Amino acid sequence: MxxxxxxxxxxxxxxxxxxxxxxxxxxxxxxxxxxxxxxxxxxxxxxxxxxxxxxxxxxxxxxxxxxxxxxxxxxKPAPPLYPADAALRAQALAIEKRFDDDIGPATRSIVFGVLVDELDYMVRLFGHGEKWLKRFIYRRAVPRAVPMVRRLNGVNSANIARSEKLVAEALDWIAAETKAKPYLVGDAFSVADLAAAALMSPLCVLDHPDMCPRPPVPKAMADLHARYADHPGMKWVQARYRDNRPADPQ
Ligand SMILES: N[C@@H](CCC(=O)N[C@@H](CS)C(=O)NCC(=O)O)C(=O)O
Structure with missing residues (x-):
C-alpha cells in the first residue's frame, strides 16, 4: 500500500x-x-x-x-470515480470544474459571512481535536485576523449576494437533474456527485463525523441551514452523504 x-x-x-x-x-x-x-x-x-x-x-x-x-x-482505478464512457467522463469533469471554480467558493463566502461574527463557533469548527491550550491561544488571536478572513473568503455584501444567486441556481439545477435518478451523470455515482455534494455541504446539517456541527450552534448558523433545509437539491446532498460515502478505512 x-x-x-x-x-x-x-x-x-x-x-x-x-x-x-x-x-x-x-x-x-x-x-x-x-x-x-x-x-x-x-x-x-x-x-x-x-x-x-x-x-x-x-x-x-x-x-x-x-x-x-x-x-x-x-x-486505484476501482471503484471508479470517473465514468468509463469518454463522453460521460467529460460531462462529469465539467461538473466537477463548475463546482470547484464557482459553487465551492460561493458556498464558502456565504458560510464565512456568518462565521466572521461567530468566532467561538469558527474556532470550534476548525479547532476541535486540538489541545485546549492551542485552541485558547488561537481564539485570542483570531479577532485580529478577521479582515484577512473576510478578504480571502469574499465576505462583502456584493459577493455574498452573487454567491447566494449562484448557490440557488446550483440547487435548482441539482434538483432538476436528479428528479428521476440519483446521480448527475449516467447511472452511477461519480466525481460529479462527489464534488457537488461535498462543495454544497457546509450549507446543510450532516451527521458525518468530518462535517457535523460542533455545538452549541449559533442561531445565525442554524438560520442559514434552515434557509436551505427544505430544498430538494439540499436533500440530495444529504442523501449522497448518507448513501454514497463509505466509512473511512481503518
Ligand atoms: N481549488 C482548490 C481550492 C482549495 C481551497 O479553497 N482551500 C481552502 C480551504 S476550503 C484554503 O486552503 N484556504 C486558505 C487559503 O486560501 O490560504 C482545490 O480544489 O483544492
Whole structure:
C-alpha cells in the first residue's frame, strides 16, 4: 500500500471532497490538521502554493482537489470515480470544474459571512481535536485576523449576494437533474456527485463525523441551514452523504 498523508483543514468542504474520495477508494491514510493561518507556510513549502488540501503520496505532494482525485483514480482505478464512457467522463469533469471554480467558493463566502461574527463557533469548527491550550491561544488571536478572513473568503455584501444567486441556481439545477435518478451523470455515482455534494455541504446539517456541527450552534448558523433545509437539491446532498460515502478505512 502507498504511504498517503492528507494535510488538511478539519471543517472544510474542499478538504472533505478529498476525504470522501479517499474513503470511496478505501485508501488508508494519515491526516495532519492545521488551523487556518498556520497552514500557509507548510503548504507553500510542501506544494508551492498555500491552500489545503495537499495530499502526499509516497513523498510526492499534490495540491488542488481535482488533481488529487485524478491521482487517486490512477493509483486505484476501482471503484471508479470517473465514468468509463469518454463522453460521460467529460460531462462529469465539467461538473466537477463548475463546482470547484464557482459553487465551492460561493458556498464558502456565504458560510464565512456568518462565521466572521461567530468566532467561538469558527474556532470550534476548525479547532476541535486540538489541545485546549492551542485552541485558547488561537481564539485570542483570531479577532485580529478577521479582515484577512473576510478578504480571502469574499465576505462583502456584493459577493455574498452573487454567491447566494449562484448557490440557488446550483440547487435548482441539482434538483432538476436528479428528479428521476440519483446521480448527475449516467447511472452511477461519480466525481460529479462527489464534488457537488461535498462543495454544497457546509450549507446543510450532516451527521458525518468530518462535517457535523460542533455545538452549541449559533442561531445565525442554524438560520442559514434552515434557509436551505427544505430544498430538494439540499436533500440530495444529504442523501449522497448518507448513501454514497463509505466509512473511512481503518
Ligand atoms: N481549488 C482548490 C481550492 C482549495 C481551497 O479553497 N482551500 C481552502 C480551504 S476550503 C484554503 O486552503 N484556504 C486558505 C487559503 O486560501 O490560504 C482545490 O480544489 O483544492
Amino acid at each position: 502507498p504511504d498517503i498523508v492528507l494535510h488538511q483543514f478539519r471543517a472544510s468542504h474542499f478538504n472533505d471532497k478529498v476525504r470522501w474520495a479517499l474513503a470511496w477508494k478505501g485508501l488508508k491514510h494519515k491526516r495532519i490538521s492545521y488551523l487556518p493561518g498556520l497552514h500557509a507556510r507548510p503548504m507553500q513549502e510542501m506544494s508551492g502554493q498555500r491552500q489545503t488540501p495537499v495530499l502526499v503520496i509516497d513523498g510526492k505532494a499534490i495540491a488542488g482537489t481535482s488533481a488529487i482525485i485524478a491521482a487517486l483514480e490512477a493509483l
